[in-house]
Amino acid sequence: MSPTDQKLLTVRGLQKSFGANQVLTSVDLTVARGTVLALIGPSGSGKTTVLRCLNGLEIADGGTISIVGADDSRHAPVTIDFAAAHGTRAGVPKKALTNLRDQSAMVFQHYNLFPHKTVLENVMEGPVVVQRRDRAEVEAEALALLERVGLSDKRDSYPFELSGGQQQRVGIVRALALRPTLLLFDEPTSALDPELVGDVLRLIKELAAEGWTMVIVTHELEFAREVATEVAFVDGGTIVEHGDPKEMLRNPKHERTRQFLHRLLFPF
């Protein structure tokens, strides 16, 4: 599926500081439905912070985030003006923050599965406890999702009994089970042993083919080239260059992008 014209996510002038450290200077993004956006950039450039702001884990100091996404009983379009909120959690209307969170689901670099819950419980926790959906229906859906990632035999295992690759696939299933409109991935394979990376990337590629809208922070350039429909280069808390992956990764316009890609391709 290719991206449509319909904007799902719009970010304007997003700013975020930690104390005196201004991490996001001004981030602008538009993501159309069906887009797979790869965020690349040096370590410390603010990629994770962008994702965390989108998911409401971090409250931006300025700028706006707007997610149209779905509009149904579980999702409502939301726009938050962070300048008006003075950068505090209390400044953002609670309802708006809830709506923002409900639109997206995040897959973490270190999986962050709940160690005291089984695989199935990890997946069902959000839909059953938070979204109050019917338990039997959620269980059927969770099992189908686990089946599709090849982990139905692990339903009653605890996370520590799984390999990193298996844990990350559960992390992805946990995100999918929330029925978000936007999937956020923060370096989903960077904590994995090299031989386990492929399974996870393949799964994300399948999700892309199904038309999921995704923002993926990644250092896997080959993957970005093949799966992403757009790529954005983040440096110094802003988006320096943004474009078609095949074009931009081969022929970057900005010097900083060029240097970054060169360092990634020729690390020594």
Add this chain to the structure above:
Amino acid sequence: MTDSTWQLLLDSLWPMIHGAITGTIPLALSSFAIGLVLALALALMRLSRRRWLSSIARVYISLVRGTPLLVQLFVIFYGLPSLGVVIDPWPSAIIAFSINVGGYAAEVIRAAILSVPKGQWEAAYMIGMSHRRALTRIILPQAARVSVPPLSNTFISLVKDTSLASLILVTELFREAQQVAAFSGQFMALYLEAALLYWVICLVLSSGQGVLEKRLDRYVAH
């Protein structure tokens, strides 16, 4: 040791066990239960972003840990009546021990909550949980696992400390021993017998702790 000493030890065994069953153990269990609830509240206050809540908890914990348990017990039982507040021995003991456990266990629980990785909070928020729900469903179960060994130690200390209740006239294991000892003059034999009984109780509790830890072990990575 003479036959009559053996006979005395045998005769006093049941009153002491009875004292343990009706005094020491219920006193320890009820104080521990109440103390844990208090400790959880104090730990959450300590972690609160509201300065005044956290300060109240900090002063409380410091006061409890910085004063002898015996003094706390005496203030409640012998001191409060001069302010017109008269409390019976049993409730006095339970109040004093609960307050004491609250102070010590609060720091244990606070440390356990802080030991849960930040990513667990984030994953809980990510799936849409509120702070309170994240705490109760995701963080506290993991913190509980971490606090079992230190809290077991707190409980075992408490069981031994209940012997202080004999000084405010609560009938428990040690007071039974004191009474027989005073009456017979066989202090050494009877106090050693009491010590042995406390030791047995603590051994049983320690093995119980082992079983509990094993059962909770599946919660953590190896």
